[in-house]
Amino acid sequence: MNIHEYQAKDILSTYDVPVPRGRVAVTAEQVERKAKMMGGHCVVKAQIYAGGRGKAGGIQVAHHPEQAREIAKEMFAKRMVTPQTGPEGLKVRRILVEEQIEVGREYYVSIALDRESSRYCLIASAEGGVDIEEVAEHSPEKIHKLLIDPYTGLRSYQARKIALAIGLKGAVAEDCVQFMLNLYRCCIEKDCSQVEINPMVVTKSDWLLALDAKIIFDDNAVFRHWEYHEMQDFSQMDPLEISAAKFDLAYIKLGGDIGCMVNGAGLAMATLDVLKESGGEPANFLDVGGGATQEKVAEAFRIILQDTDVKAIFVNIFGGIMRCDVIANGIIEAAGDSGCTLPIVVRMDGSKVEEGKKLLAESGLNVQTADFLGEGAQLIVAMLKEAEAAEEAE
């Protein structure tokens, strides 16, 4: 789960991680007020759920409050497109107004999960403020890593080695040790899958600060942090993804025209692969869960139908233990309610396959069934083409 920079900084400051003074605003007028509060000179930062803001004009220096207001007006008015947002970009609904920092040097510090060792890992580099993945690719020797033992946690002496390795000295190095220990404590206590400070800066007057901050919460741990739900900014998410999440469905919009509903994430990915191979373009990834129920199937179907790009639907359910008649009823319920006339192919396996097929055949929907995955994918692509040809003929 993503949160905004200002929220990450709020959390970090409760862990005694130093951050610049800042205030969040939701209108250009508020931005002007907050800029006055900062003394006029300030940094105006668009809050979006994506990186790469700097180059997209999402971080700008204002020399007086009126200028801050003008910058904010512009940011609020358009969608911000960065390499991480996709071509449609993201709306800016919140702006962080921050004091301007006299930066001496920039560094990179993060705590992330290292899957190979199954541990958290402290990562630091003297190359800060740039894309760390590029640093990792071109000069991996500039990246320092430390795997953290879950029993002992991160210890001061370990953090000190890293602080010295990235070139810090004396009191600033000791500040950095505290900085890293606090980051780790935050990461564990707040159940983060990543805490990234890029850049961490040493100011011209030798103070250590988190100039930017990114926190990703572990979705699996949200149940023990009820406040996280309130922190979500729904303006940053696809509306269909929001409604899918309410029903505990994993949905991702992809941009093609064949809606997909599959049970299980691996099979769902494989289904997209096979559709593409058959010449189709999947409209979405949708996992209804390994053991889908009638309600979930119906809800998933409704979500697919809300996507106006969808021109055909492919359902692939390998239930096994699940009953196919139950799944068929879910599809009929949702498709029937909405008067759906789109071509549908259902491939299902499990108990009561014949009953399920019979229900679908008698439903009056534009539906065909398939026994095999490849067969089903080819069938839906063919039905879609046929439907398109018929439309053109009209």
Next chain:
Amino acid sequence: MSILIDAKSKVIVQGITGRTGLFHARECKAYGTNIVGGVTPGKGGIHVDGIPVFDTMEEAVRVTGGNVSMIFVPPPGAADAILEACEAQVDLVVCITEGVPVTDMVMARQVVADSKTLLVGPNCPGLITPGVCKVGIMPGYIHKPGKIGVVSRSGTLTYEAVKQLTDAGLGQSTCVGIGGDPIIGMKFIDVLQKFNEDPDTEGVLLIGEIGGTAEEEAAAWIKKHMRKPVAAFIAGLTAPPGRRMGHAGAIISGGKGRAEDKIAALNDGGVIVATSPTGMGQAMQKALEQA
């Protein structure tokens, strides 16, 4: 023969009185698995379907002699259940639960790694030795006893793969779903090692997906140590980067975890990789023929 579970396995179900736990305990029992007990704190002393229920794993193991645990405990208590099973010194813990917090698993995995207990999962379908013993939620009827070992990060995609194998006349020695989370117990290499040593496994089908580098690590290991033919499929060739594709671990991030890289690594390791999910059975056949 088989790996990890066989006719002698005595299984204890943690979370047996929950809806899912009870359903699958029954399914496993019906398949022929020797379910000797269950654990639900606060419900010790009762019986469900003739299976005795205990308050703690320690007592369950002491009384029943169970050596395998299957966990259906909901996410908040799942890591605790793993640790309890580990302390009770069972040989194998299979955690089916989906949604266990990462911080819990980082700790639990370390405890398991320092013990004699093996962990499969979490967020996995479990494992099955066809015709003999099922410790998981997979549909038994698609499996057929035979000589192919299956190891996979996925659930339903594994069912698809197994069905293709069975349809192609290739039975399975043991099928292991290692789980779709970033932090899991046994990884590909741990299971491959077991298959390598199992005299009755003649070939292995490996099913991976985007995210992490476990497939690349497995490919390097196969190249060096594997004495049996391996076929593979990697799901997610068309997945967009930066998005979590259902499984917590299925995400391409920072240029790592792409399907292309995994396929290239496996090819380099001498593995026959199916380019389409419809060709998993054929890929296995081809790998066996070439061996």
